[in-house]
Amino acid sequence: xxxxxxxxxxxxxxxxxxxxxxxxxxxxxxxxxxxxxxxxxxxxxxxxxxxxxxxxxxxxxxxxxxxxxxxxxxxxxxxxxxxxxxxxxxxxxxxxxxxxxxxxxxxxxxxxxxxxxxxxxxxxxxxxxxxxxxxxxxxxxxxxxxxxxxxxxxxxxxxxxxxxxxxxxxxxxxxxxxxxxxxxxxxxxxxxxxxxxxxxxxxxxxxxxxxxxxxxxxxxxxxxxxxxxxxxxxxxxxxxxxxxxxxxxxxxxxxxxxxxxxxxxxxxxxxxxxxxxxxxxxxxxxxxxxxxxxxxxxxxxxxxxxxxxxxxxxxxxxxxxxxxxxxxxxxxxxxxxxxxxxxxxxxxxxxxxxxxxxxxxxxxxxxxxxxxxxxxxxxxxxxxxxxxxxxxxxxxxxxxxxxxxxxxxxxxxxxxxxxx
Numbered sequence: 022x023x024x025x026x027x028x029x030x031x032x033x034x035x036x037x038x039x040x041x042x043x044x045x046x047x048x049x050x051x052x053x054x055x056x057x058x059x060x061x062x063x064x065x066x067x068x069x070x071x072x073x074x075x076x077x078x079x080x081x082x083x084x085x086x087x088x089x090x091x092x093x094x095x096x097x098x099x100x101x102x103x104x105x106x107x108x109x110x111x112x113x114x115x116x117x118x119x120x121x122x123x124x125x126x127x128x129x130x131x132x133x134x135x136x137x138x139x140x141x142x143x144x145x146x147x148x149x150x151x152x153x154x155x156x157x158x159x160x161x162x163x164x165x166x167x168x169x170x171x172x173x174x175x176x177x178x179x180x181x182x183x184x185x186x187x188x189x190x191x192x193x194x195x196x197x198x199x200x201x202x203x204x205x206x207x208x209x210x211x212x213x214x215x216x217x218x219x220x221x222x223x224x225x226x227x228x229x230x231x232x233x234x235x236x237x238x239x240x241x242x243x244x245x246x247x248x249x250x251x252x253x254x255x256x257x258x259x260x261x262x263x264x265x266x267x268x269x270x271x272x273x274x275x276x277x278x279x280x281x282x283x284x285x286x287x288x289x290x291x292x293x294x295x296x297x298x299x300x301x302x303x304x305x306x307x308x309x310x311x312x313x314x315x316x317x318x319x320x321x322x323x324x325x326x327x328x329x330x331x332x333x334x335x336x337x338x339x340x341x342x343x344x345x346x347x348x349x350x351x352x353x354x355x356x357x358x359x360x361x362x363x364x365x366x367x368x369x370x371x372x373x374x375x376x377x378x379x380x381x382x383x384x385x386x387x388x389x390x391x392x393x394x395x396x397x398x399x400x401x402x403x404x405x406x407x408x409x410x411x412x413x414x415x416x417x418x419x420x421x422x423x424x425x426x427x428x429x430x431x432x433x434x435x436x437x438x439x440x441x
Contacts (some may be wrong), residue, residue, distance in 0.1 A: 026083055027072050033062055036080030040065075041072045055080055123372045123437075126173035133165040134181060134195060141191045141223065145230045155267055163219045166199050170206065175373045178203065179356030179433075181315075190229060193311055198222035200307040200347070207350045214271075214300075221275035221304055224268075228258025228276070255280055255289050271300055279304040282338040302340040306332065306347055309339065314357075322425070325351075326358040326414050352378045357429050359415040365389040367415045369429060371436040374403040379411075384436045386428070387420060394422070399436050 023038055031037075035056050056062055065073075075082075140162050169177040178199045181192055201222035205215040232254055234246065259277040262268045278292060278301035285293035287305075297305075313328035323331065329348060332339050352373040354360055359369050360383060367389065372382035380403035388395050400409060422428055 022077050023074050024077055024083070025072055025074055028066050028068075028070055030083055031056065031062065031065060031073060031075075032081065032083075033057060033059070034081040036076045037065075037073055038076040038079075039074040040070050041074070123173050123176050123179070126169065126176035129172070130169045130176045133169055134177065137162040137165055137195050138191050141194050145191065145227065155265065159220070159223055162195070162223060163198070163202075163216065166195070166219060167202055167215070170199065170203050175351070175356055178351065179371075189315065190226060193315060194223050194226055196311045196315065197225065197304070197307050200311065200351070201303060203350050204303055204307065204343075204347050208346055217269055217271045218300060218303065220269075221272045221279075221300060222307060224258070224262065224272065225276050225279050225304060225308065226254060226258065228254035228256070228261060231257040231261060252280070252288050271298075274298055275301050275304045277301075279308050281305065283340065284337040286338065299343075303343055306339050306344050310347065314355075324358055324414055325355040326353065326360070329353070329355070330414075349378055352381055354379070354381050354411060354414075356381075356433075359417060359425075360411045361389075361413050361415045363410045363412050366395065366409075367417070367420075368400070369432045371399065371433055372401075374401070377403050382436075383411075384432045386432055387422070397432070397435060399439055 025041075026035075033056055037054055037056055039053070056065070140159060144158060166177060178196055181196045181199070198219045199222070201218040202215055205218035210218065232246075232250060234250060255277060259273060262276060263273055275298075277289070278297055281287035281290065281292040281297045281301065282305070283294055283297065283302075285291050310325075310328050310332060313323050313331060314325045315322055329344075332344055333341075352370070354370045356370050356373065359367060362368055362383070362385070365388065366385045367387040368383035368385040370381045371384045374380050374382070382399060382401045382403075384399050385395055385397045387393070402410060417425070423431070
């Protein structure tokens with residue numbers, strides 16, 4: 022049975038079913054958990070949450086604890102069988118899920134991406150209709166992305182890189198959100214700041230829904246719009262979400278500043294250097310990387326490894342230290358990158374080695390010596406003891422191969438099936 026109680030009535034042993042108010046008013050990633058430690062109780066009471074919904078069938082009821090001693094309260098906890106939800110960690114997140122090999126996580130990531138795509142597309146459509154967007158509307162998307170990143174750092178974004186989609190703007194939002202969560206996690210951000218990073222990546226282009234043009238008419242590719250029209254989405258998104266309320270200031274700044282550049286050449290305010298906050302500098306890199314690797318800012322998409330190279334050649338625009346943290350996060354040759362091996366075979370990166378970003382796992386598909394497609398094999402370069410190595414980015418021009426997106430999807434599927 023559900024019951025509403027005020028925060029000053031909360032006791033250890035209660036099962037928290039829902040936290041009232043904005044999910045940004047409390048430091049917990051999940052809203053359902055057994056309250057079983059004094060520190061979490063103190064944090065909840067000191068938060069801006071005015072009331073909670075408890076489930077008395079899964080935890081104690083109001084008044085069940087009549088002594089003030091924390092020891093006595095702890096003894097009044099429900100039996101272990103009642104603890105069916107993860108207990109929140111001190112950093113505000115539920116206990117991380119068990120890590121999974123990339124081949125197993127791709128299936129989960131694919132389902133999560135499909136569900137997330139529907140939520141994000143709905144959000145963009147509702148903005149176009151003038152409806153308010155609230156944080157809880159997209160909370161399930163962030164939960165799914167964060168959980169996938171926890172299980173396997175590379176799977177979710179690698180999957181998006183190898184999928185074909187006609188909804189480029191929605192896929193871009195998911196990809197940038199996943200990159201921001203992974204990067205913030207790698208940079209040791211606090212849990213609530215990782216959440217802000219993911220939210221910023223997801224909503225930074227929400228103003229596109231208010232542009233006086235149907236983005237579907239250009240296949241979801243912003244680069245096809247007139248620059249003056251395209252650039253309006255920053256101000257429109259910022260104004261819309263600020264008026265809606267509940268969005269943290271750090272997220273609003275990213276929405277406004279993710280197209281600013283260190284040398285002052287960006288828009289809409291022409292900010293430069295440290296006038297651009299750290300989260301916005303992170304967003305600028307993640308946004309530009311995915312735009313280059315997925316749709317191209319002024320042409321066809323480039324190889325993910327080439328996208329990193331292009332950004333590295335612009336230290337006057339992008340924060341070089343943050344860019345290197347991104348490279349450590351996704352690899353020197355990210356999943357989906359086509360590479361040329363010392364054995365004169367071409368291959369695609371299908372997994373990363375966290376211990377060495379320069380030695381990923383690859384799937385071969387072409388012999389330069391034979392001039393033909395190979396059956397292919399999967400090679401963990403970090404474990405082949407120098408028998409083969411990456412010499413550089415592959416050039417696929419002139420080869421009898423499917424389109425890059427279809428080739429990526431085929432190779433990734435083969436690699437996963439081989440493991441399974």
